[in-house]
Amino acid sequence: MQPVLLVEDTSSLAMLYGAVLARAGHPVDHAATLAEARARCARGMPRVMLLDLQLPDGDGLDLLASLSGANCRVIVITANGSINRAVQAMRGGAFDFLVKPFDESRLVTAVENALSARGAIEPEDAPATESAGFEGFIGRSAAMDEIYRMVRAIGRSTATVFITGESGTGKEVCARAIHAVSNRAKRPFVPLNCAAIPRDLLESEVFGHLKGAFTGALSDKPGAAAVADGGTLFLDEICEMDLSLQTKLLRFLQTSTIQPVGAARPVQVDVRIVCATNRDPAEEVRRGRFREDLYYRLHVVPIHMPPLRARPDDILDIARASLATFSREEGRGFQGFTEEAERVLMERPWPGNVRQLLNVIRNVVVLHEGTLVRPEMLPGEIAPLQVPEAPPRPANVATLAQQRTPPTDLRALVEPLIGRSLADVEREFIEATISACGGSIPRAARMLSLSPSTVYRKLDSWGVGQRRA
Incomplete structure (x- = not known):
């Protein structure tokens, strides 16, 4: 078995990390400086490297940059006050990061995830465009090709992902795609809409509760974090979360433990967090509605979903695919659109994005019959514009x-x-x-x-x- 390369200049910590990994069955090779790490990589590239960012002879980020393109998954180690450095590392290609102090199980989990993660799809193996879509997406525009590329890359990691974008752009589809291409794909994907749950029940929904913990708690209930153990927890509309619960979520991210309401002791879980919002999270931080430390802990790998108006080349692809799907579901015989109906679809601004377009196609299929969708079948909100009689004006x-x-x-x-x-x-x-x-x-x-x-x-x-x- 190829050893994990540990690049750590503090000998006591190096001995501790090495002993923990050895007990878990992972041999460790140790380097105390950047120079030693470079020499060991020259003799043979490790599959996994644990890299401290603060080393006596240089910055760990420099070594990370030199490994770009190498078949080595790097887990960076940083101090508690240097989350922004960890963010830099993730954007520079790191697989995961650990914030000191971290517990033994978090260290072992990070290494095992790195060892078992799927390899990246090389550019020559990936199709130039996705004509039929990708993991639930539909579209082959340049904007979506970039989203597909990011999802493939993110799938290798265990880092938290922060998805932003207008309502209806497909943020949950993106989260599910990230889960599907990760090594957690066979474990649960648990979505939780923070805006749809009353604030006084949100803690129980996330972390669970024990019987009798509060009025109405008639039995034990595992929270979403426990249900997602080993998989992915998707927190939609994260900016709607109450500030008091944000504090508990931050501790959960730092310790990988949850404490159900009414429980005396915390419980260890292994969960990847993907969150999303249709707001500007940085603006929410400025307004004091979102914790800054939580923002930096979550905003490691950001993805912004483009609105439909920014990807007009995908409108007809989405419309045709959804027409075929809804026709099968509803037992209709629609096979396409007339040229005039397609022109109407292309002209509309779609403020509700993909969700609005799908609702329009569903409306047509449910309320009409035929083989081709004609303009007059489209609902009033996007039907061909009728020019009204011009009111008197100067x-x-x-x-x-x-x-x-x-x-x-x-x-x-x-x-x-x-x-x-x-x-x-x-x-x-x-x-x-x-x-x-x-x-x-x-x-x-x-x-x-x-x-x-x-x-x-x-x-x-x-x-x-x-x-x-």
Whole structure:
């Protein structure tokens, strides 16, 4: 068996770590400096390296950088006050990290996970694009190819993952994909929506409780962390978690132990944490709603899910795949979309992202029959826009809206508007622009240098959106 290379300059700690790993059946080779570590790697690359970042002759991150591309999984060791250094290491290719002081089981688990983890998919082995999708995803855009690449790389690690993105972008799909490509794939994946559980019950849901711990606790209940032992715990909407529970979650991450409500002693578990939010977590920290130390402990490997409007090439792929799936489920015979229906789908801004698109396709399949989806089958929220009768407006506003190039005397056109509110002028100008574009909001938005979703929101606020639908 190839020994684990331990790079640690404190002899007492090196002896302790070596003894713990030896008892677990993992022989250890020790290097006290960067120079010794480089020499041992030159003689033969270890499969796993435990690397202290603070060494007498240099920075452990320098050695990590030199191992880029090598078949060696590096577990970095850092002090409690240097979490940001661990984050740097994870982004530099480290497999996992340990924060001093850590217990024996955490050390052994990290090494065994590194030894048993799947190898990375080499670039030449991976397909150039994912035409049919990847682990629950659908799409072959450049934005999604980057997500697939990150998920493959993250799957090798046991590090915590922080997924951000708008509602409906597929954050849980991403979490499940990370679990599916990891060495924990055969163990439980346990999702928990922190926003959907009352705050006074959230601690019990996460850590469990014993019978009689509080009113209504009629029997022992294992929490999500215990159920996920050996697997992955997905904490969705993590920024909704109460500050008091954030403190307990931080301790759980540091010690890998849980203490059910009413229990006298903590229980050891082996869980990988993946969390997600549709908020800006850094802004939540600034506002005092999210603990800074917990943020840095969780925000080790960040992934941002792109909104659907940033990956328009995937809209029709998602629509066609979901149409086939829903048609089978509902016993319908739909086989595709007409060109006009596809054009309508491509023009919409999809503020609800993939979730909204899937709901629209499900609506069509449930309420209609046929072989091709036609524009009139689409629900009102995205049906082809009907141009309403233009309300009376001053000629100068319509003239401004239809003017493609700046007029030579703009003051003369604006002067009649003086005395009216800016809100009234904005509304008339936007509606006149839409009228000039034949009712096409995407075209009008481009002319106004606005996003279509902004125009839709304004129309809704004026009560125009319903009439257009």
